[in-house]
Amino acid sequence: MIELGHSVFMYYFYHQGEHPVHQSYIKYNVPFVNEIENQKGNFLILPETFLEPIFDKNYSAIKKIVWWLSVTNYEIVLNNAKEAVKHKKFYSLKSRLFPNKYKTLPTITKLKLKGVLNLAHSHFSLDFLTRNEMDIIGKISDYMSDSFYERIDSSTLKEDILLYNPKKNGEYLDSIMSKSQHLNWKPLVNMSPDEVAIWMNKSKLYVDFGYHPGQERMPREAILMKCCVVTGSKGSAAYQDDVPVPTGFKFDDSKDSAEKVIRRLEQTLANFDEDTKLFKDYRIRIIAEKANFNKAVKLVFGGSENN
Template identity: 35%
Template sequence: MDYDAQMFFPPYDTQKYSSPICDEYLHYENPYTLKADDAPDNYFIFPEIMTINKMPMLKHSKKIMWWLSVDNFLEQNGVFGKDLLSEFINLYYDYHFVQSEYARRYCIDEMGIPEEKIFYISDYLNDSYISKAKDNTEKQKKDQVLYNPKKGIEFTKLLMNYAPDITWVSLIDMTYDEVRDTMQESKVYIDFGNHPGMDRLPREAAINGCCIITDRRGAAAFREDVPIPDKYKFDDNEDSVPAIIDAVRFLLQNYDSSKSGFNDYRVWINGARDRFYSDTEKVFGTIIQK
């Protein structure tokens, strides 16, 4: 878009790291700076976890807060209290970007941010990932259920104990490619626990042909963020366990006739890149004009 855009890195351990960029991101070849150039014509975009205590205090530049999550924001800044956070955010930040409808509603309802200062810019799965998923759509599926052990594990254990005959596969200690390959040969992916933003793993599982079951926490409560059939969203409490297991068994036994029920989700995921570019052009055009 012909903007002079750079990644700004705060101070880091130069003895431990030769570069502020991790190896996985080197291929983007993004220009970057280690100096915060605090000038009236500059815009700084901060992630929500750098709201107060991890960011330089700028006096002249315009500041934008990008809400990539809600839950992580609260975890990092909750000690300051909601009223103080709301006051600081409304005074300090000029604009807000949101990655999810969950974040947009939180900004308006809980932080008191005016709607005209909030803009939607989300993210998308990279093209190579989607193309590789499409190349393996005919891979033979196994009767197994995937789960992320890093969140909601206590509730997932209730499900596993209730139905030990089902094959449960943990997505742990795997490379990026191994996770994708495991998704391509599995029928169901469950995601219980918090959904701090529009999470990546459910989207990757869906693109790789999995049927998706989630709870109703965080972003998962909003169809705008997780647009799967409502019958596959559950409250994550003990009373719901039998119904969840019934849904899991149904999808395992009727995968071929059920997978099309998630096609709208997959189409939506495939269109995310175009929406990202369109939203970015619209947002920066609006902000710069102001």
């Protein structure tokens, strides 16, 4: 947005002062402020998991935009907020008699009443916003960091290794692994980005049956490092526009047996050189994400005459 000629600043709600920027983000040189200018001509862009400012009188004039990075995380935060207040004595009665007192629960109805504008991040979130008749101003996804591409090593020989993230996967993958102990499974845990890259460069498969709250980063990293990717169909993974893996590489844990998945894994390990070609279009699409991101930002927010 700065490159498009806009006056843009970060505001850190929890880390203010002279040095609020995390070490990992200093390289972006984005200016920050310790106070939000509550004016009608300004916009406040918020993630879907932090919507309290929408109901704060200190930000009554500024126009709010919610960037829906994860529908799932929004629902988790909202449900937690509901659980926190519903145990209060006579909450149900009080919330009806004194609705203003309980207006900070960011339900879809209340967000619409506040005139909030909405940005989708994935087709999953776009579908969610459309079904709820929200005021949608566009869709802006993300892209792989330039520094990531420096970790790609196409000269590394591929081995019969299957990567997975134990923090994301559950009983379905546990069942598959217990029945395929002849395969070489490698958990990506307690690793630096460089270490993850080393394993992705030399592995043939990345398996992800976790819930996809949005467009997940690691499956895309794996594809760029010439891994074949097998996923489930939860969250955004249910949308082929979000996770466009080839036919036969996406499974439904409520319908597909562990044996069916194992057959796919074995076939891909044996025919890797051919199967990896099936991911070419997805790989090209990932490479184009940065250009598409820039176009989407300009489409939503416009640019100055010189940009």
